[in-house]
Amino acid sequence: MSNATIHPSAVVEDGARIGDGCVIGPFCHVGPEVTLGRGVVLKSHVVVTGETSVGDETVIFPFAVIGEVPQDLKFKGEKTRLVVGARNRIREHVTMNAGTEGGGGVTRVGDDGLFMAGCHVAHDAQVGDRVILVNNSALAGHCVIEDDVIVGGLSGVHQWVRVGRGAIIGAVTMVTNDVMPYGLVQGPRGKLDGLNLVGLKRKGVARSDITALRAAFQMLAQGEGAFQERARRLGEETQSDYVREIVDFILGDSDRSFLTPG
Incomplete structure (x- = not known):
């Protein structure tokens, strides 16, 4: 002192x-x-x-x-x-x-x-x-808010919700369910609208990893079976550490359900 x-x-x-x-x-x-x-x-x-x-x-x-x-x-x-x-x-x-x-x-x-x-x-x-x-x-x-997350102005994150690393929440958004890493959430009642591509590019993530993340998002959005079943199949197929991070997050323990791709 x-x-x-x-x-x-x-x-x-x-x-x-x-x-x-x-x-x-x-x-x-x-x-x-x-x-x-x-x-x-x-x-x-x-x-x-x-x-x-x-x-x-x-x-x-x-x-x-x-x-x-x-x-x-x-x-x-x-x-x-x-x-x-x-x-x-x-x-x-x-x-x-x-x-x-x-x-x-x-x-x-x-x-x-x-x-x-x-x-x-x-x-x-x-x-x-x-x-x-x-x-x-x-x-x-x-709440659990992982590294490199941005939460927009006038937004709220519900109790017990997890927001994965590198995700971005738009302004004036209420988030009531878990957000996967690198997700992009927006809308009055938060919807998972895509990936935080701007954040990934600013971080210098390799194009191959961004391509793998885009393909993973499409599989999670449109694949067969329940959301977590799709994540398990994705984990068996992926070679990308970034995609593996999403899979591990989805399959981890949580008290909430997930925002899923529309």
């Missing part, structure tokens, strides 16, 4: 652990069980509370509230946590809640994410690396 810069109007409670080079701006409040990593910046009017850790070089903008108790009527004050990774950008009015005992007790957010103004991460959510939540989007409790 010797190298931290703390504004005189900020309240840092006894017990808080403040990393080297942190900047805590005017009218911030840091609770007694908070750990801020090296170089964390709290701009102003930021609340970080509960048993919360914030990773190195994360920047939190005014009026964000990080680590408050869950918005869950089953929560009875049990000891739970929020873990936020490194180099995140958490914009104005973002809320991230701690976990619940029934959901594992920990809400986790990965590294290098962008959480735009007004978005919400609910209790027990598990959010990967390089995730973008656009303005006023919301993740309900127990």
Whole structure:
């Protein structure tokens, strides 16, 4: 804490652990069980509370509230946590809640994410690396959001839903079922409309893999049998690691059904 810069109007409670080079701006409040990593910046009017850790070089903008108790009527004050990774950008009015005992007790957010103004991460959510939540989007409790996912503005993800790596959710979309990796979902009641081809190309995925993903999507959309049966057959035939990732996701454990290709 010797190298931290703390504004005189900020309240840092006894017990808080403040990393080297942190900047805590005017009218911030840091609770007694908070750990801020090296170089964390709290701009102003930021609340970080509960048993919360914030990773190195994360920047939190005014009026964000990080680590408050869950918005869950089953929560009875049990000891739970929020873990936020490194180099995140958490914009104005973002809320991230701690976990619940029934959901594992920990809400986790990965590294290098962008959480735009007004978005919400609910209790027990598990959010990967390089995730973008656009303005006023919301993740309900127990969601799993894998790496490189983008959730469009004013969109909501239902509790327990899994969104696979590299998927993109369009704006003003309600997602009530699992989304396979690299899927493209849009519409008021989210529909799986294709693949996130733009994201794949920006990532530099080889053309052969993109071609394999397109063929896999067509098989999942039009093949014989139930959706999971098609996925099993696809897994027996594919040589693409990207397609294998989709198959493993579809055949994995879930509390929800899937958005399937139209």
